[in-house]
Amino acid sequence: MTVDLLDPATTALLVIDMQNAFCHPDGTLGISGVDVEPAQQIIPPLHSLIESCNAAGVSVLWTLQEHFATDHSRARKRLASHTSKRKQVSALAGTWDAAIVDELAPLASDPALVIRKHRFGAFYCTRLEKVLDMMGVEALLITGATTNACVETSIREAYLRDYDVVAVTDCIAGVREEWVPTAHAVWGQYFCELSTSEEVANWLDSSSRPGAVALGHLLLQVTDLDLAERFYLGILGLTVKKREKFRDGRPLIVTNEGLGLTDGGPGERGPVEHIAFRARDIGAMAERARAEGATIIRGPEPSSYGQSLYLGDPDGNQVELFGAPESAP
Template sequence: MPLSVKLDPRDVGLLVVDMQNGFCHPEGSRGQAFGADAVKNPQDIIPNVTKTIDLAHRLDIPVWFTQQVHYDDDVLRSRRRIPSHLERRGVKLELCRRGTWDAELLDEMKAIKEDRDEVVVKHRSSAFFQTTLEVELRMKDVQVLVVLGTTTSFCVDSTIRDAYARDFDVVVPAECVADSDDAAHAATLASIERFHGVVTDLPGLTAALDG
């Protein structure tokens, strides 16, 4: 899936969404609640994500990691009248609680993260919702946002929609995003390609940046 445009690395930022123990590690809260299959796809993309981060570092493209953090005393969640997507499945998931191993970035992300990279702590699905991400992107003069990570149909999708609404160009290398639901993953990629950005692959992204 080659890109039809050449990308100038000076215009580009890389956003790595929620590559955390709770979402991706077999011993994290999602893996414990739903089994190893629930984290297989996020586990499978780790090598592609690290390759893309390596590429960004080599080309001096700024990198952001998001870190989802939930509070035990989040009164906003307790006020909701409609059950959450997890409650509707009969699951109580203590996901990415503040100060826990579950909320930490995967060891593979910690190993590749450099001091110049940023971490955006978020409390809801979109990396833009009440965070400093937008102003940080503007300060770095980012126009094209390359988005990686999990979960394709929720946090990745929410972030991409918000990026599009803020007039960023969005690029998604398909083998660098993952979902526990293959159908939802495919449908979201189709929606991104139709409305909110372009879907490519890692060779296509590399050629567009470094060709």
């Protein structure tokens, strides 16, 4: 599943224009003869997806389309705009038409995460890009209404800004069902990956379980530290992050690239002093290790990485797990 390649810590859910104007039978599209049933149908899976994101710590951002009764910019157009093809101007600022539908409104409680826009694109003349940058977001799960207008424009804008983009297809609705297959085909070819809310929820669930996430660093125990330093720093070009000493007095060189070098010391475990993995929930990992009868060398304990737990693998190699101390005793 493609979404498995993403990191929830740098992913956000973007909910586009789930407003009465576009989703309610009494909204602008509804009274203009557009079938809004597809928009009604995506509300339950979208609600569930938002709750899954909240539970997993994935930020949820919203866009609100807002129009003005008098729009001099649009009035300059000689050709008819899309708004002139409806019975009224949709989503006038401050009206019921512009409000998020009742089923989802309670979930959009943080005004800092609500992006107001005046054209199709979520990025066009809005603060969205800066907000995402400040939050460290690299990937977007895109949902909302409508398929061929605001959603597609926002997908294209996100892709052109080099975000990883996933369109959650069962949480996106359009005004013409016959247009949807073509939209999906074009998106999948050029702009994003297609997924479902169930697939995303399963990914979030698996990603939130305690476990090792990625190799953090490798510490080599060398016979001649000077020669090793010349090789790894002088020849390979690694750079020094810090120099310090272990508790037993051994010197330690830590590189910015994740490699550590130290002299052989007591015990002479071999060339690999220890392997370290970034992990989720160090406390839960310690509980799991105890339950499984694994060797706990020490920890959980405070470390320069937050919290560290040292385990022994079946061959006696030392494995460090480090990360946030969510439930550490």
